[in-house]
Amino acid sequence: MEVTPRLTWNEEKSLQKLLGNVSLRLLYKSSVHGNSFGTMLNKCSCQGSTILMVYLPNNVFGIFVLESYPEMSEHLKKPTTSFLLSFQKNKIMEMTAAFFNSTVDLIDNKLRFNFSQVQYVLLRSNTQNIFIPRLLGEKLGLTYDFKSQYTEYEVFRVEGMKDEPGYINRIAGATPHRDSLLAELRAYRPYADLVSEIRILLLGPVGSGKSSFFNSVKSIFRGHLTRQAIVGSDISSITEKYRIYSVKDEKDGKSLPFMLCDSMGLNEKDGVGLCVDDIPHILKGCMPDRYQFNPQKPITPKHPTFITSPSLNHRIHCVAYVFDINSIDNLSFQMLAKVKQVQKEVLKCGVSQVALLTKVNNCNGVLQDNFLQMSESMIYKSQVRDVNMMLGIPKSNILVVENYASEREMDPLQDILILSALKQMTRAADDFLEDLPLE
Incomplete structure (x- = not known):
């Protein structure tokens, strides 16, 4: 008889995001096979990596064990790589995880996972209770x-x-690091409160991932995938209007103090794509939201919505040049000349610059295990070096991301790259604000 698991589809997907590309096969269900831990261990021993899910009215706790449960005849005292996780069933299901090594005790009707002398999880089969001390x-x-x-x-x-403790440590640490970046960006305030929010302008060739980056940022703060900005890979730009996007925080619904400004894609041909003569007006804050670009004619002060006296709030505080990392080596001479022409206008205005390299194929291999630095073995180091030489942007301001495109679920490692890039953009914007001349 087929047994249906209680684990929900959303919970299973969250576990798969945490553990990597894995599948879960139900071995034991207490309501069907019995509540005896001895019976459970006999059935589940020598099965490889397992996860025990314990269902409560408002929480679901899980205990992942990398190595197999030993047979009952063996000692259960051998430490095994483990981590404990918890789902809180609120409006948006959240999962937290803590990484440990553990040993297992089975005494009478009590199953105990020992993470240290004072940190453990205790389950009693006779009363169906679970106990977790405060420290844990x-x-x-x-x-x-x-x-x-x-x-x-x-x-x-x-x-x-993957049967590697280091891999488990890495993925278990990804979610807390992602949450730390989220908290830091939620608490961000522009330098000296000179503006209420910073504006980051996304510039780059057609199809480089400008609109997708905004969608990715918005998705992370919303807690689910969303695609407000229209994206595509046509040879002509999908974005035809200048858009100033705010980012709202799912937690309180308030707009965060940074805005992403999406522009028409650059084209190597003259009279096609974003008009370079529009760049100074965008940088100075003269171009209004939803302005319809004309590739052959820039906006002028005679336009009815032209902002004639822009404040510091209206100005661009950071420019991000966006490139498909897989196309850096194939940029034509004409496109490179167009980018250089745009950069000349940016430098005239003194706006901070970063480069955003999108469409990496393996975000897991980009960062070191501490998630703070690029991995020495990252396969994209040559592209980073090329952009550094091409635009003169410091390597610390050349940011590598994998935007959300066709995915249906979010990935903590992907989030870390996107949030780290956004964090560096806020720092660049603060540098611009700090460098403004005193009035």
Whole structure:
């Protein structure tokens, strides 16, 4: 008889995001196979990596174990790479995880996962209780000793898992680092409160990923994938209007203090794509939102919506040149000349510059394990060097991302690259504001 797991589709997808490209196979379900931990261990021993899911009214706890559960005849004291995770069932399902090594005790009707002498998870089969002490609970967002009755538990075999403790450590650390970046950007305020929000202008060839970057940023702060800006890969620009996009925070619905300004794509041919003569007006804040670009004619002060006296708030505070990282080596002489022409206008206005390289094929291999620096073995180092030489932008301001395109679910590692890029843009904008002459 086929047994249907209680684990929801969303919970399974969240686990797959955390663990990588894995599949989950149900081994044991207490409401069907019995509540005895001894029976469970006999059925689940020597099965490879497993995850025990414990279901409560408002939470779901999971304990992932990299190595196999030992057979009952063996000692259960061998430390194994593990981590504990928790789903909070609120409006947007959130998952937190904490990485440990653990040993397992089975005494009578008690199953205990020991993460240290004072940190453990205890389950009692006779009362169907789970207990988590405060020291461990704090890592899962709980501020008290947690004790509750569970309704049932399930054990899944994790198939397709890399059998490497270092890999587990990395993926378990990705979500907390992503959350730390989110908190930092939510708390961001422009330098000296000179403006209420900074404006970041996205410039680059057609199809480089400008609109997709905005969609990716918005998705992360919304907590789900969204595609407000129209994207495409046509040889002509999909974006035909100048757009000034605000980013709202899902937590409180308020706009965050940074705006992303999307422009028409650059084209190597004259009279096609973004008109270079529009650049100074954009940088100075004279171009209004939703202005319809004319590739052959720039905006003029006679235009009815032209902003004649822009404030510092209207100005661009950081320019991000966006390139498809896989096309850097194939930029034509004409396109490079067009980019240089645009950069000349940016330099005249003294606006800070960064470069954004999109469409990386493997975001997992871009960052070191601490998520703070690019990996020494990153395969895109030559492209970073080429952009550095081409535009004179410091390597620390050349940012590598993988935008969300065809994905249906979000990925913490992908989020880290996008948020790290946005964080560096805010720093560049602050440099511009700090460097303004005193009035």
